[in-house]
Amino acid sequence: xxxxxAAPPVLRMAGISKNxxxxxALDDVSFxxxxxxxxxLIGENGAGKSTMMKVLSGAVAxxxxxxxxxxxxxxxxxxxxxxxxxxxxxxxxxxxAPHLTVEENIMLGREVHAAGWLDRPAMRRKxxxxxxxxxxxEISPDVPVGRLSVGARxxxxxxxxxxxxxxxxxxxxxxxxxxxxxxxxLFEIIRGLRDQGVSVIYISHFLEEIQRVxxxxxxLRDGRSVxxxxxAGTALExxxxxxxxxxxxxxxxxxxxxxxxxxxxAEALKGTRMAAPVSLTLAKGEILGIAGLIGSGRTEMLRAxxxxxxxxxxxxxxxxxxxxxxxxxxxxxxxxxxxSEDRQxxxxxxxxxxxxxxxxxxxxxxxxxxxxxxxxxxQAVGDWIGRLKIKAKGPGQKVxxxxxxxxxxxxxxxxxxxxxxxxxxxxxxxxxxxxxxxQIYEWIGGLARDGKSILFVSSYLPELLGICDxxxxxxxxxxxxSRPTSAWEAGALMAAATVGRAQREYPSEQRxxx
Amino acid sequence: xSRRRRASLGHALNFLGPFIGLLLVIALFSLIPEVQGRFxxxxxxxxxxxxxxxxxxxxxxxxxxxxxxxxxxxxxxNIALASVITAxxxxxxxxxxxxxxxGVLTGGLVGLVNGGLVTRLKLIPFIVTLGMMGIARGAAxxxxxxxxxxxxxxxxxxxxxxxxxxxxxxxxxGIWIVVLFGVLMAVVLRYTVFGRHVFAIGSNEATARLxxxxxxxxxxxxxxxxxxxCGLSGVMEFSRLTVGDPTVAVGLELDIIAAVVIxxxxxxxxxxxxxxxxxxxxxMSFLRNGCTMMGWPNYVQEIIIGVIIVVAVTLDRLRHRRxx
Numbered sequence: 001x002x003x004x005x006a007a008p009p010v011l012r013m014a015g016i017s018k019n020x021x022x023x024x025a026l027d028d029v030s031f032x033x034x035x036x037x038x039x040x041l042i043g044e045n046g047a048g049k050s051t052m053m054k055v056l057s058g059a060v061a062x063x064x065x066x067x068x069x070x071x072x073x074x075x076x077x078x079x080x081x082x083x084x085x086x087x088x089x090x091x092x093x094x095x096x097a098p099h100l101t102v103e104e105n106i107m108l109g110r111e112v113h114a115a116g117w118l119d120r121p122a123m124r125r126k127x128x129x130x131x132x133x134x135x136x137x138e139i140s141p142d143v144p145v146g147r148l149s150v151g152a153r154x155x156x157x158x159x160x161x162x163x164x165x166x167x168x169x170x171x172x173x174x175x176x177x178x179x180x181x182x183x184x185x186l187f188e189i190i191r192g193l194r195d196q197g198v199s200v201i202y203i204s205h206f207l208e209e210i211q212r213v214x215x216x217x218x219x220l221r222d223g224r225s226v227x228x229x230x231x232a233g234t235a236l237e238x239x240x241x242x243x244x245x246x247x248x249x250x251x252x253x254x255x256x257x258x259x260x261x262x263x264x265x266a267e268a269l270k271g272t273r274m275a276a277p278v279s280l281t282l283a284k285g286e287i288l289g290i291a292g293l294i295g296s297g298r299t300e301m302l303r304a305x306x307x308x309x310x311x312x313x314x315x316x317x318x319x320x321x322x323x324x325x326x327x328x329x330x331x332x333x334x335x336x337x338x339x340s341e342d343r344q345x346x347x348x349x350x351x352x353x354x355x356x357x358x359x360x361x362x363x364x365x366x367x368x369x370x371x372x373x374x375x376x377x378x379q380a381v382g383d384w385i386g387r388l389k390i391k392a393k394g395p396g397q398k399v400x401x402x403x404x405x406x407x408x409x410x411x412x413x414x415x416x417x418x419x420x421x422x423x424x425x426x427x428x429x430x431x432x433x434x435x436x437x438x439q440i441y442e443w444i445g446g447l448a449r450d451g452k453s454i455l456f457v458s459s460y461l462p463e464l465l466g467i468c469d470x471x472x473x474x475x476x477x478x479x480x481x482s483r484p485t486s487a488w489e490a491g492a493l494m495a496a497a498t499v500g501r502a503q504r505e506y507p508s509e510q511r512x513x514x
Numbered sequence: 515x516s517r518r519r520r521a522s523l524g525h526a527l528n529f530l531g532p533f534i535g536l537l538l539v540i541a542l543f544s545l546i547p548e549v550q551g552r553f554x555x556x557x558x559x560x561x562x563x564x565x566x567x568x569x570x571x572x573x574x575x576x577x578x579x580x581x582x583x584x585x586x587x588x589x590x591x592n593i594a595l596a597s598v599i600t601a602x603x604x605x606x607x608x609x610x611x612x613x614x615x616x617g618v619l620t621g622g623l624v625g626l627v628n629g630g631l632v633t634r635l636k637l638i639p640f641i642v643t644l645g646m647m648g649i650a651r652g653a654a655x656x657x658x659x660x661x662x663x664x665x666x667x668x669x670x671x672x673x674x675x676x677x678x679x680x681x682x683x684x685x686x687x688g689i690w691i692v693v694l695f696g697v698l699m700a701v702v703l704r705y706t707v708f709g710r711h712v713f714a715i716g717s718n719e720a721t722a723r724l725x726x727x728x729x730x731x732x733x734x735x736x737x738x739x740x741x742x743x744c745g746l747s748g749v750m751e752f753s754r755l756t757v758g759d760p761t762v763a764v765g766l767e768l769d770i771i772a773a774v775v776i777x778x779x780x781x782x783x784x785x786x787x788x789x790x791x792x793x794x795x796x797x798m799s800f801l802r803n804g805c806t807m808m809g810w811p812n813y814v815q816e817i818i819i820g821v822i823i824v825v826a827v828t829l830d831r832l833r834h835r836r837x838x
Contacts, residue, residue: 059724080726095724097717099784100710108714109725111707118705160725 008071010035010199011056011168016065018051025051026062027223033168038190038200040210040231043220044243044405044433049203052220053170056201057089058082069168083109086167090157090174098146103127105145106160130159134189149295151182158189169193170201173431175209179293180494187213205433206460207236219243243434251438252466255445259469260284263453264305264336264422268314271304275477277314282422282453287444289464289485290457292474292497298457299341300477302424305455306338307331318422332361337420339411341427341457343404347411350400354392355381357399357410361418384413389439405436412440416447423447426457441467461490473497532777532793535826539797543804552807560685564676566799567688568593568754568763570792571747572770573777574692574699575625575740577791580774581703582736583716583783584639588628588646589744590766594759595654596621596748601758602657604665614670617752618745624650625741629734647767654760663758673753688750692792695743700788712736716783772819773798776826797822 011033018026026048033039043049054060056067058076067074069085076082082089096105103123112122127141136155145153154174161169171190175183190200190213204210210217211231218228219242227242240251263284268277278301282288290298303309305316307328316323318334326334340347348357355374358381359366366377381395390409392402399410408428415423425444429437444454444467458464464471465485472482473496481496543553552558572589579586600617604610624646631642672679673688683690703709711732714722723729752758775781776797777790798819805815 078726079724080728083726089724091724095718095721097714097721097784099717100713104710104714105721108710108722109727111710113707116706116708118707118710 008035009033009068010037010070011074012068013052013056014066014068016052016055016062016067018055018060018062020051024223026055029065029220029223029225031218031225033199033201035199036194036197037216038194038202038214040214040217041201041203041220042207042210042217042239042243044435047220047243047433048223049220050172051223053089053172053201053203056082056168056170057087080109083164086165087170088161088164088166088168089170089172090161091172096145096153096156096160099144101142101144102131102139102148102156103141105156106130106141106163108160110163126163127159130163133162133192134159135185151178151294154178155182158186162193166198168199168201170203172203173205174202175204175206179295180497183209205431207239211236240434251434252463253438253442253445254467255442255449257285257287257445257448259286260451263319264455265317266301266305266314267316269301269304269311269316270313271300271309271311273300273309274304275300278479279314280472280479280482282455284453285448285451286470287448287454287456287468289468289471290455290474291461291464291471291493292459294459296474296497297477298474299426301474302338302426302455302457306336306424308338332418332420335419335421336424337361337415337418337422338424339415339426339428341430343407343411343430348399348407350398352399353396354385354390354399354402354410355395358384358395358413358417361414380417384417388413388416388443403433405432408432408440409436412443416443420452422453422455424455424457427459428456429458429460429463437463461493464493465490531829532790532797532826535776535822536793536797536800539800539804543800543807546808549804549807553804558803561676562796562799562803563689564674564686565803566795567674567686567692568747568750569766569769569773569798570692570795571695571743571750572766573773573791573795574695574788575743576770576774577777577779577786577788578699578703578712578736579639579740580771580779580781581716581783581786582712582733583719584632584733584736585643585771585781586625586628586737586740587640587643587767588624588650589643589740589770590763591647591650591654592621592624592741592744593748593751593763593766594761595624595650595657596745597752597755597762598654598658598663598748598758598760600670600749600752601663601665604668604670604752605663605758610668610670613668614749617749618742621745621748622738622742625738625744626734628741629737632737633730633733651760658758658760660760662760665752665757667756670749671753671756674750688753691746691750695746696788696792703788708732708735713784716785718784769798772823776823778830794826 009032011031013029013031016026016029029048029052031052041049041052051060055062058078058081074085076085097108100108106127107123112119112126124141128137131137131139134155139152139155145156148156158174174186178186193200202210202214214231216228216230217234217239219226219239221243260283262281264282266278266280268279270277275297292298300309304311307323307326311324318331318336321334323331344350349360355377359377363372365380366372378395385392385395388409390413391406399407402410412428429440441463444456447454456464456468465488468485470482470484471488471493473480473493475497543549572593576586576589596617599620600613603613603616608616628643628646631637632639674686676686678684678686703712711722711727714727715729715732719729751762755762773794774786774791775794777787777792777794779786779791801818801822802815805818
C-alpha cells in the first residue's frame with residue numbers, strides 16, 4: 001500500500017456541503033481517493049452517500065466546497081462532464097434501457113460515429129472487449145436487455161461503466177441483486193481494475209463484503225464524515241459503531257415466541273412461473289426462512305401463494321380454507337400479506353402519500369357511507385409512523401421522498417395495518433441500513449410472538465440464521481431441504497443453494513433454455 | 515447462437531406482423547366479387563397511395579415522437595395551419611417554392627415550440643400538444659379570416675395529381691416524396707447516433723440522461739422534425755384541395771397515431787418503426803377504399819378501423835408475451 005500512499009490523490013473533495021430545503025444532506029464533507037485504491041463509503045441510508053456521489057458525478061451541484069481530479073479543479077455541470085473526466089457510476093437501481101440491446105446499452109451516449117453515422121463494427125469490437133473484461137463473453141450483444149436476468153443486467157451495467165476508461169468508478173450497492181458467484185466474480189474484476197490503476201468508490205451495506213474488497217473506508221453519518229482509515233486492522237464492530245453513533249446492541253435481536261400448529265400448507269403447489277411443484281408447511285408463530293440464489297424460484301412461489309400468478313396444480317390451504325381460485329384481494333381478507341421484493345416498482349405507489357400507501361389494502365376503518373375520512377386516516381397513520389419510528393414529515397409526505405429504509409418500513413407497515421396473520425416477506429431488508437434492518441428483525445420477532453406466521457425470503461444468510469426458526473432452501477425452482485435453524489450453518493446453507501451448479505450460467509436463463 | 519436466431523426471428527415478426535395484416539386486407543377485398551374488378555387495379559392502388567400521403571407524412575414524424583415516449587396531438591392542427599400559410603403565400607404572389615418552404619417551416623416552428631415547452635416547462639407532451647392543438651387550429655382560422663383561402667393554380671397543386679407530369683413518374687410526386695423521406699427516416703433511426711438516442715429516451719429516459727445524452731436537445735429536435743413533416747403534409751393538403759382550408763384534417767392526428775400503433779409503435783416508448791407505420795397507414799387507407807367500393811356507409815368504416823386498432827395492439831402484446 002506504500003506506493004499508493006506516495007502517489008498524488010486521484011480525487012480530492014474538500015468542504016462539500018449541500019442542503020435540500022431545510023435538510024443538510026452534506027455538511028462540510030472531505031474525501032480523498034488514491035490511485036488504484038478501493039475505498040468503501042459506508043453509512044446508513046440517508047447518511048449522505050448518494051448525494052455525495054451525485055455531487056461527484058455532476059448530477060447535483062454542491063452549495064459549498066471544491067473538488068480536484070489529478071490535482072486539477074473539477075466542477076462538473078452535468079453527468080456528461082463527469083463521464084468525460086473519467087468518473088463512472090454504477091447505480092443501485094438498474095439503469096438500462098430495456099428495449100435496447102446489450103450493445104446499444106453499453107455504447108449509449110458514447111457511440112462510435114463519423115458525423116453522426118454509427119460505426120457498427122468498431123462498436124461491436126469494443127463491446128466484445130469489455131464483455132471479455134468482465135468475464136462474460138457469452139452474453140450476446142444483440143439481445144435486448146429486457147430479456148436478460150437481473151444478474152446479467154448488472155454485468156452489462158458494469159461493462160458499460162468500464163467502457164469509459166474510467167479512472168474513478170463508483171459502485172453503489174453493486175451486489176444487491178447478484179448471486180454469490182457473480183459477487184465473487186465482481187470482486188475479481190474490482191481487484192483487476194485496481195491493479196490497472198483504476199480507483200473504486202465502493203458503497204455497500206454488506207460489511208463483510210467491504211472488509212474483503214476495500215483498502216480503506218470512510219463512514220458518513222447525518223451528512224458528516226465521522227471516520228476514515230485503512231481497512232486492514234479495523235474491526236467491523238468499530239465501523240458499525242461509527243455508523244450508528246451510539247452503542248450498538250444485538251444485530252439480530254431474538255424475541256422469544258412459541259410455535260404452534262400448521263396455518264399455511266402448500267401441497268405440490270405449482271404456479272405458472274414455477275419450475276417445479278413445491279410443498280411446505282408454515283406453523284402458527286413460526287418464522288420460516290427461505291434461502292436460495294436469486295432466480296431459484298422463491299419469489300415465484302410467493303407469487304403463486306398470494307394468487308398473483310395462476311396456479312396450474314397442487315393446493316394451498318390457509319387456516320383450513322382452500323385458496324385455489326381466490327384472487328389476491330380475497331386472500332388479503334383471509335389474512336395473507338405479501339411484501340414485494342421490488343419495493344419501488346411493485347411494493348409502493350411512490351407518488352402517493354405515506355398514509356395512502358400504508359392503508360391501501362384496507363380503507364375500511366376510515367370509511368363512512370362510502371366516503372373516506374382523511375382526518376381519521378391521517379390520525380391512524382400518524383400513530384403508526386410514531387410507533388414504527390418511520391422518518392417522515394408526516395402522513396401526507398410522498399413515499400418516493402423517503403429513504404430506502406423508511407420506504408420499506410411503510411411497505412411493511414401496510415401488512416401490519418391490514419392485520420395479516422401470515423406474512424410473505426420477499427427480501428424485506430434488501431438495500432436498507434443496519435439500524436432499519438435491526439428494527440425490522442425486531443418487528444418480525446414481535447409478530448411471531450403475537451402468533452403471526454412469517455415466510456421470510458432472503459439472500460442474506462446471516463439474517464436467516466439470526467432470526468428464523470426453520471430454514472428451507474430453494475435450488476433451481478425446487479425446495480431441496482428444510483431443517484430447524486440450529487441444524488444449519490452458513491456453509492451448509494450455501495452448499496445446498498448452489499449444489500450442482502458447475503456451469504457459469506444464470507439460473508433464470510437456464511430455466512428458459514430447458 | 516440459437517438465442518440470437520430467435521431474437522432475429524422475433525425481430526422479423528415485428529415488422530412482418532403489420533405486413534401480413536396489410537396483405538390480409540388486400541386479399542379480403544380481392545376475393546369479394548362485387549369489388550374485385552375495381553379494387554385490384556393499378557389505378558386504384560395509385561389512388562389509395564395518393565390518399566395516404568397526408569397521413570403518411572404526419573406518421574413519419576409521429577413515429578419518431580412515439581418511439582421517444584411522447585405524443586403529438588397537435589399534428590392535424592399543424593397540418594391545417596401549414597396548408598393555410600401555403601395558400602396565403604401563393605395568394606399573396608409568392609413564388610410557389612417560397613410558399614412551399616413557408617408552409618414546411620411553419621410546421622417546423624410549431625414543432626419547435628412543442629419541443630421547447632415539453633423540455634423547458636417539463637410538462638408531459640400530451641398536455642403541451644393538447645394546448646398546441648387548439649392554438650394552431652385557432653391561428654389557422656385567424657390567418658384565413660375564418661374562411662377558405664383561394665389561391666391561383668401553380669405546380670404545387672400537381673404534387674398530389676393522380677396523373678403526374680412528367681408521366682414517367684407513374685404516381686403523384688407526393689408519393690415519391692413520402693418514399694424518399696420514409697427511407698431517409700428509417701436510415702436515420704437505424705444508423706445514426708440520433709436515432710439510437712430516440713429509442714434510448716423512449717425506453718428509459720433517466721438512463722439516457724445518466725449516460726450523458728442531451729435528452730432535451732434530442733427531444734426538441736424530435737418535435738421539430740415531426741413539425742416539419744406536418745408542415746410538408748400541410749403543403750400536400752393544400753395541393754390536394756387547391757385552397758387553404760383552416761377546418762381541414764380535424765381529428766386526423768388520431769389516424770396518424772393509429773397508423774403508428776398498428777405498425778408496432780408502443781405508446782410507452784422504445785418501440786416502433788418507419789416501415790411499420792407506413793404499413794399502418796396503408797392498412798387504414800385500403801380499408802377505407804374497400805369499404806367505399808362496397809358501398810358501406812362511413813360508420814361501418816369507423817367501426818372496422820376501431821376494431822383493427824384494438825386487434826393489432828392485442829396481437830402485438832400477445833407476441834411480446836410469448837417472446838419473453
